[in-house]
Amino acid sequence: MLEADRGQTAITIHIVDSTGYENWLLAQPENVRIVLSAQRFTGASDSLAVISLSDSWSAVVGVKDAADLKTWCLARAAELLPEGTYRLAEGVSPGPAALGWLLAHYAFDRYKPDAKPTGPRILLTADLARIESTIREAEAVTLVRDLVNTPAADMGPSELEAEAEKVAKTYNGVLTVTKGHNLETGYPMIHAVGIAADKKNAPRLIEVEWGSTTHPLVAIIGKGVVFDSGGLDIKPSSGMRNMKKDMGGAAHALALAQLIMQSRLPVRLHLLIPAVENAISGNAFRPGDILTSRKGLTVEVANTDAEGRLVLADALTKAAEGDPALIIDFATLTGAARVALGPDLPATFANDDALADAVLKSGVAEDDPLWRLPLHAGYDDMLKSEIADLNNSPDSGFAGATTAALFLQKFVAPTNPWLHLDTFAWRPSSKPGRPKGGEALGLRAVWAMLQDRFPR
Template sequence: MTEFSELLKADNNQPAHMIQIVDAAGFETWLAAQPDRVRAIVAAQKFSGKGYEHAIIPGEGPADWSVVTGVANQANLSAWCLAKLAEILPEGHYRLAQGQAGPATLGWMTAQYRFDRYRKDEAPPGPRVLLTEEVAKIDAQVRLAEAVALVRDLVNTPAADMGPSQLEDAARAVAEEFGASMTVTRGDALEQGFPMIHAVGRAAGKDFAPRLIELRWGDPSHPHVAVVGKGICFDSGGLDIKPSSAMRLMKKDMGGAAHALALARLIMGARLPVRLHLLIPAAENAVGANAFRPGDILHSRNGLTVEIGNTDAEGRLVLGDALALAGEDSPELIIDYATLTGAARVAVGPDLPALFTNDEGLATDMEEAGKEADDPSWRLPLWDGYADMLKSDIADINNAGEGGFAGAITAALFLKRFVPEDTKWMHLDTFAWRPSARPGRPKGGEALGLRSVFHLLQRRYGTPAQK
């Protein structure tokens, strides 16, 4: 695992290469102030101050060189504006001429993330260390980078090595790190209290038995926040089996659980004054003689009966039981993450989690948090007019909407039936995957909607020093 704490250090006047930041608007002014030698070097490297461009400026000696790099807005640095530099510069120490990198430290660190579990023969590049004057912010930025890496690691790991038991191990490691309590309900023990989790996961067999993982942390007197994450460790589609092209990335179907676990780690690492309840329903949706079938009627924890219109709409089933349990403790807020629908990707693409919430204030706060954390989501409506699409002739509700319309919305409406009406709730339908690389964000598993939700919680529950 990348040691992010080694990539961001306090600036104690150590030897380091200087990085000068400019933007396109200020480039000509900056260039005019440079000596002829520098102007010639910049022109030779075709540097014009645009984002992600850079030029190397030689100094008097062989090791005495500096960097000038372009950003979109010099006065308002983004999380990713230094990420490309961190990917391509030589090993060594660097400092900004301005002294403060702010949110750009995140991209500097995550650009050096490597998933090398299966490539042990590949030597990692040496670290590029950024020195910062913002010493008080180092630990928080390192925790953010670690949380992003946790999501990436869990999602990138193939299903054979990241089944329900390994997801349980990952949760236990986080619980032990922060002194949280943890309980797990496994296998046939789920049948009474969590029948939908049991039905979805029972065909995977003993070695991949379904389970509900729960972690509790915090002072009982603090506001109660529940975080739920969909942990389908592999989704074949069940008896409504997916085509091979759609099954290829289904190792990432536990991306919601990865986000929920990473968010819990951030909450506990920052010691936010909340009473946290983390719930991860973990299962593999497999094909077998005892797999649940289209047309079956499942009972749920909150008493609703569910007709199975499609076994490939299984994520909402496991979430339904977990959300019902979360609501029984009357939390102030419930947050769930899930790689739930392809319809959300059609609507908003891979970068934007689709956000659903039953509270207007929460929606406004999330929009602001997304902007401030440089981690946007996009709100879609909980349109009750589509509830009829989930009607069943023989049960309380169907798990799959008819007609193929509004798939992300009907999925959210299904989940809404398992959340207490008077509880604030937020559902993020996230992709948890980056189909192509960007600076600081390699192709593969990705945290989308993690930092914005944590920022919202900091604003809502943080101590005065954290707000």
């Protein structure tokens, strides 16, 4: 689907935009102008036309800016064109658009055994240095999409563990899983949130360690709530419908870990996934319960549907114990972030301005945008409890994404640069190369930042 251009026979794709289309058209033979006019082609973004000649054919693709190809500008063409091998005209390099071309091939058909996949559309490129890295990024995004799209019945804590084990074995990482009594005593909030699930879906902390001890330690944490009923503060059915995606943070973290190991980034990786199901049974944790965290801080449970921050808190505490050079967590944490920023923009928090600036810059460069929200210390009072150190869910309803991030910050050492992404991990409607369903949002931005921060 992406190959080195060595002069193979290929179908030509002409790239145009609406501002330059008329000049391009004037330079074409009359028969080409007639064919394109008949198709009412104007060079508009995401449009496609076909030029059929006596012994060959080519395609014309409209993009926003023909001089600056962005990630998704060829995705629509890749979805519509038939199986074959293609080359951009006049030696144009697809650049970042090669990723969108690859991801346009994605389809989640695990539960459609009779689905007939379309044949590959191979894009040739002379930019040989980009091929391998682009394929790796496409594989990472695909991993996120597949994990999030898989229903909770087939993607419980044990299946998340199996996915982490697969990645660890592939790249010689060391897998550690803590559950049962050791989880209850060592990570009591992870245990409390997940204890109501059945035995198969018993809560656990999944860890993968990789890399040389001579390299900087980077901890990556992903919220792995495989299904969130809301617990005893049960969600309405409409709010529960897509809660298979509540492990989207874990999917992002695992995909980022895969990129780090594949690329042999010079870091010492510590991946942590607290994997639980927030279920309902007689032993479920209750509103009003006081939980003692791994750090020793006590937390009053104001709402059992604010469970993600509880499991992340114990994982963050464990990560901080290693005194890492950087801590990153991904979580589908708050509806407040979606109300503020919509589905496409992960709410981004950082205790280090330079770190925040770097990842925001990478997000723009990679067409994977983020938006920073404040860790406003003035809202710390909202987390107060009359009978415990902290309250997990302020009653006011104000600044929900920020108060959740402030809660997490209590479990991170101030000396550790920390980045928190409150991501949706879901696309509510389709766009070219990005079908409705599980989605990697913020993954590529963080990956680009890491490559700049820890160059090979």
